[in-house]
Amino acid sequence: MSSFRPALKQTFDAADQAQAGALPEVFMTRVVVCGAGGFIGGHLVQHLKQDGCWVRGVDVKAPEFGPSAADEFLQLDLRDRSACEAALSVEGGFDEVYQLAADMGGMGFIHSAECEIMRNNALINLNVVDAAAAAGVPRYFFSSSVCIYRDMEPGEPELDEVQAYPALPDNEYGWEKLYAERVAEAYGRRTGMAVRIARFQNCYGPEGTWRGGREKAPAAMCRKVAEVDDGGTIEVWGDGTAVRSYTYVEDLVDGIVRIMRSDLTGPVNIGNPEYVTVDELVHTVAEVAGKQIGIRHVDGPVGVQSRNFSNARIKSLGWSAKYPLRQGIALTYPWIEAQVQEAGELAGGPGR
Ligand SMILES: NC(=O)c1ccc[n+]([C@@H]2O[C@H](COP(=O)([O-])OP(=O)(O)OC[C@H]3O[C@@H](n4cnc5c(N)ncnc54)[C@H](O)[C@@H]3O)[C@@H](O)[C@H]2O)c1
Secondary structure (H helix, E strand, O other), rough: OOOOOOOOOOOHHHHHHOOOOOOOOOOOOOEEEEOOOOOOHHHHHHHHHOOOOEEEEEEEOOOOOOOOOEEEEEEEEOOOOOHHHHHHHOOOOOEEEEOOOOOOHHHHHHHOHHHHHHHHHHHHHHHHHHHHHOOOEEEEEEEEEHHHHHHOOOOOEEOOHHHOOOOOOOOOOHHHHHHHHHHHHHHHHHHHOOEEEEOOOEEEEEOOOOOOOOOOOOHHHHHHHHHOOOEEEEEEEEEOOEEEEEEHHHHHHHHHHHHHOOOOOEEEEOOOOEEEEEHHHHHHHHHHOOOOOOEEEEEOOOOOOOOEEEEEEOOOOOOOOOOOOOHHHHHHHOOOOHHHHHHHHHHHOOOO
């Protein structure tokens, strides 16, 4: 079990809801984080708690790597409209709803689970925003993705948010996110709810999925490097030239909360403006691990060839990425290495 998460709180399931945690004090900002059992949602809960909010976490599953820092945690399936109503119901109402729940994963999952992604995420996004509007929630945040943008050529000038149109996302995950952005904005126009939307670049950090097929590239590379000896070789999907940027999770949650509490309407990109190839990502991980690593390129789903997005809107809120890739990987690799070792020990193996 990870010792990374500092706060110790109780976990509740849906049946406990009536008895769940003490009610928030009237002066506290009352917040719901949907997807709080996941990677970014879990870190967002910690950030909001440090900020003095009263937080209800909601997810279909309990957090995997330790107890939630939320004041209460409800296990609910947000594809179900009545579950969304339960999630957002509290005496006096909630001030903010952060919608991060999604059926998602890295490129392997995005390419193999198109129907699940389209169906489950549309149901979640339709029902949560509808329930939030019906409950009179004043501020609503939706977590979108840079997957809504078209593919780019390496070296192409950066795209700003309005250049998402005419739309040509590379995969169904991106199309659903684009649709869900529009649904949230339509509810905002109809009800006056302040809707805030961020398009996340790839995010990484401790307590993210690191194995099982849903992990994203930085976690997958950290795991692969942790699993081989110094001088070993790892497999990398594609030819290693695809260009991405990777945002450390603390930078991302800082950006989320800034956007939520700002006057910025319309989608806002959040991302570390440090673009690297997949091979450069592997070299960074290997350097942090102190290992010489060879790369064997193999066939596999890679996604778009290149990314380059404007951060002018998020920067207008005083945000900047505080963690360069090397520093973020130095904080992430030891956590994943410890998970790999623990898993190896549990399996009775050498625990590499
Ligand atoms: N991680 C990234 O790099 C990245 C990039 C762009 C966008 N995003 C978006 O940010 C959000 C959070 O991503 P993450 O990396 O923390 O993913 P994650 O998979 O760790 O978290 C998502 C959470 O949603 C929960 N969930 C799924 N179906 C649910 C349901 N029916 N009811 C309730 N909860 C349900 C999952 O159990 C999971 O805990 C997602 O919307 C994702 O699409 C993430």
